[in-house]
Amino acid sequence: MATQTPTEADVAALSTDSVGGASDPEVSGLAGQRQKALTIGAVCKALAQEFPDISISKIRYLEDQKLLTPRRTPGGYRLYTQGDVARLRTILRMQRDEFLPLRVIRQELAAGRAGGEAGIPQPGRDGIRAFRGGVSVRESSGALYSLEEVLEDTKADAKLVAELEEYGVIKGEMRGGVRYFDETEREIVGAVAELARYGVGGRNLRVFRSSADREATLLQQILAPALRSRNPQRRKEALEALENLAAVTTHLRHLMLVRDLRKIVR
Numbered sequence: 001m002a003t004q005t006p007t008e009a010d011v012a013a014l015s016t017d018s019v020g021g022a023s024d025p026e027v028s029g030l031a032g033q034r035q036k037a038l039t040i041g042a043v044c045k046a047l048a049q050e051f052p053d054i055s056i057s058k059i060r061y062l063e064d065q066k067l068l069t070p071r072r073t074p075g076g077y078r079l080y081t082q083g084d085v086a087r088l089r090t091i092l093r094m095q096r097d098e099f100l101p102l103r104v105i106r107q108e109l110a111a112g113r114a115g116g117e118a119g120i121p122q123p124g125r126d127g128i129r130a131f132r133g134g135v136s137v138r139e140s141s142g143a144l145y146s147l148e149e150v151l152e153d154t155k156a157d158a159k160l161v162a163e164l165e166e167y168g169v170i171k172g173e174m175r176g177g178v179r180y181f182d183e184t185e186r187e188i189v190g191a192v193a194e195l196a197r198y199g200v201g202g203r204n205l206r207v208f209r210s211s212a213d214r215e216a217t218l219l220q221q222i223l224a225p226a227l228r229s230r231n232p233q234r235r236k237e238a239l240e241a242l243e244n245l246a247a248v249t250t251h252l253r254h255l256m257l258v259r260d261l262r263k264i265v266r
Helices: 008-012 040-047 056-064 082-098 102-110 147-154 158-166 183-196 202-227 232-265
Strands: 121-123 129-131 144-146 173-175 178-182
Touching: 040 056, 040 082, 056 082, 056 147, 082 102, 082 232, 102 183, 144 147, 147 158, 147 178, 147 183, 158 183, 158 202, 178 183, 183 202, 202 232
Parallel strands: none
Antiparallel strands: 121 129, 144 178, 173 178
16 A cells, blocks of 8 residues: 655644754655655655665554654654654664664663764773673563564564574463563564565574574673672673673674675675
């Protein structure tokens, strides 16, 4: 179904709103009138150069995950302010450059992060470089999702989820004869659903699973004694070190991938 454009009356209903005292950007298709908000199609077009895989469905998914809250016209159409677009750009950069799950991105945004260079190491305690936007290994909300909920949230194919289980990419847990998935595994399914658009299947993801297992084993070997310590302060410091090391390895993996991809396009 083709995306419809809001009428002038729809847009006019929101045209008096502003962000920081400045008018919103002009609505696509209504050039020449006073500045107004962007439609979802216009947002895709504006971000396509930096994010070639951006799509209307992806933006709507991020909205479903409560990461974006665009305003609505009386007719129900989404309109995005400059602030909305800047927030979306930050989200997409954190996904692309730092490989952060949506749960962590939500935490970063709630903490006030609004932009900047993703993945850049910052000076830390005792001269140790801490990677901003690091990896969180703390307990999640504890929420569990049934297969039906995961499929509805991610728009993934049931066969794809079955493949991910078969190849050990996700595992879930059985409760009362029903398999449930945690928030991180739900986001894994969402990410793989995006890859599936390019023909990537569950069997292709074994390389990611193996790589993650090896990295986790390495970090465990480095910090295992401190993580098992009965001293709360030592354990707390070990947990912080684990998250920092995970962020470092993520950044290193990203740099090596970029290096290799540049060789391909030369």
